[in-house]
Amino acid sequence: MTQTEFLNIVMPFKDKVFRLAKRLLISTEEAEDATQEILLKLWNNKKKIQGYKNVEAFSMTMTKNFCFDKLKSKQAQNLKIVHSNYEEKNTPLQTQIEQKDSVSWVSKIIGDLPEQQRLVIQLRDIEDYDYDEIAKMLDMNNTAVRVTLSRARKTIREKLTNTHNYGIK
Helix, strand or coil: CCHHHHHHHHHHHHHHHHHHHHHHHCCHHHHHHHHHHHHHHHHHCHHHHCCCCCHHHHHHHHHHHHHHHHHHCCCCCCCCCCCCCCCCCCCCHHHHHHHHHHHHHHHHHHHHCCHHHHHHHHHHHHCCCCHHHHHHHHCCCHHHHHHHHHHHHHHHHHHHHHHHHHCCC
């Protein structure tokens, strides 16, 4: 496999690998390092890549496993949630502040979800994978993915509603 072929296969989903790593590791720097490690592993095993049916799903599974290993190894400390991917320039300041606050709450709520729910939310609602791909990546059956996603969304909705309506944190 040439460098050009590798780039054509891997680069289209490089950002998805980064976003998943960022969701799991929270720190931008840690996510960048994880992304670089995954890309390096893919490059080192470029001869085997052609044997996989879905290189993107394989890469996402590698990313998930790498991030879990990193979190387990206690290297990830003092992490902070920062989201800057929701910006709109023509909205009033009050609306922008409210949107940032809501995004912050949703991010915090997602961070407090059980690990599997957090992963399914990330892969389905943020990365836009379909249920079959998520089931394959997380080694779950399709029904379990749907149930996990439903529970995660319900928890997010309830906690966000409580926060907005009653000030409950």
